[in-house]
Amino acid sequence: KNEVEQSPQNLTAQEGEFITINCSYSVGISALHWLQQHPGGGIVSLFMLSSGKKKHGRLIATINIQEKHSSLHITASHPRDSAVYICAVPKTGNQFYFGTGTSLTVIP
Amino acid sequence: NAGVMQNPRHLVRRRGQEARLRCSPMKGHSHVYWYRQLPEEGLKFMVYLQKENIIDESGMPKERFSAEFPKEGPSILRIQQVVRGDSAAYFCASSATGISGANVLTFGAGSRLTVL
Numbered sequence: 001k002n003e004v005e006q007s008p009q010n011l012t013a014q015e016g017e018f019i020t021i022n023c024s025y026s027v028g029i030s031a032l033h034w035l036q037q038h039p040g041g042g043i044v045s046l047f048m049l050s051s052g053k054k055k056h057g058r059l060i061a062t063i064n065i066q067e068k069h070s071s072l073h074i075t076a077s078h079p080r081d082s083a084v085y086i087c088a089v090p091k092t093g094n095q096f097y098f099g100t101g102t103s104l105t106v107i108p
Numbered sequence: 109n110a111g112v113m114q115n116p117r118h119l120v121r122r123r124g125q126e127a128r129l130r131c132s133p134m135k136g137h138s139h140v141y142w143y144r145q146l147p148e149e150g151l152k153f154m155v156y157l158q159k160e161n162i163i164d165e166s167g168m169p170k171e172r173f174s175a176e177f178p179k180e181g182p183s184i185l186r187i188q189q190v191v192r193g194d195s196a197a198y199f200c201a202s203s204a205t206g207i208s209g210a211n212v213l214t215f216g217a218g219s220r221l222t223v224l
Binding site: 033035040041042043044045048086088095096098099100101 | 149150151152153156164166167197199201213214215216217218220
């Protein structure tokens with residue numbers, strides 16, 4: 001079993017739909033990261049959160065430390081949101097446990 | 109602030125040649141991490157460096173791979189005698205302090221190595 005599990009693995013949505021990507025982890029953490037990898041391959045750090053909720057534009061990330069679960073929500077999705085979304089949690093030794101990613105395709 | 113700069117973005121090598129990938133961390137960041145992403149797979153940790161020191165290389169293959177972060181200049185990931193299985197995207201990330209804890213990690217755009 002992976003230390004970080006994401007679901008769904010693949011997601012196709014119509015433009016405008018509300019999207020939720022889930023991340024569950026089995027290790028104790030101080031913070032959780034959500035990353036976005038575009039089709040061109042570049043990786044962008046979207047959020048780093050240790051409690052509660054953060055919002056950037058149409059993106060919202062929440063975390064429940066007790067339940068070891070985080071969600072990434074996209075409101076009013078757009079084709080430019082199409083990307084792979086990766087959940088990552090730090091581990092000892094300055095490494096990360098990475099989820100395998102959720103591939104999102106938003107259709108116009 | 110130019111962020112994390114990686115070059116080259118794309119590199120093609122023939123089997124047996126050497127590949128050198130460079131990473132300039134974000135200004136003010138002294139911690140550098142290298143990750144490899146094989147086709148259809150997730151990111152895998154390779155090595156963590158600070159200036160002139162390798163802190164953790166537990167993810168590095170035992171042979172042919174090396175990394176350095178000199179006092180001056182970028183961090184370099186070096187792959188000697190490349191094989192087809194080395195074809196992957198190599199990502200560099202930097203942070204101001206270690207990632208244990210809630211520290212921001214900034215990724216570069218990656219370097220795509222293709223071994224013919």
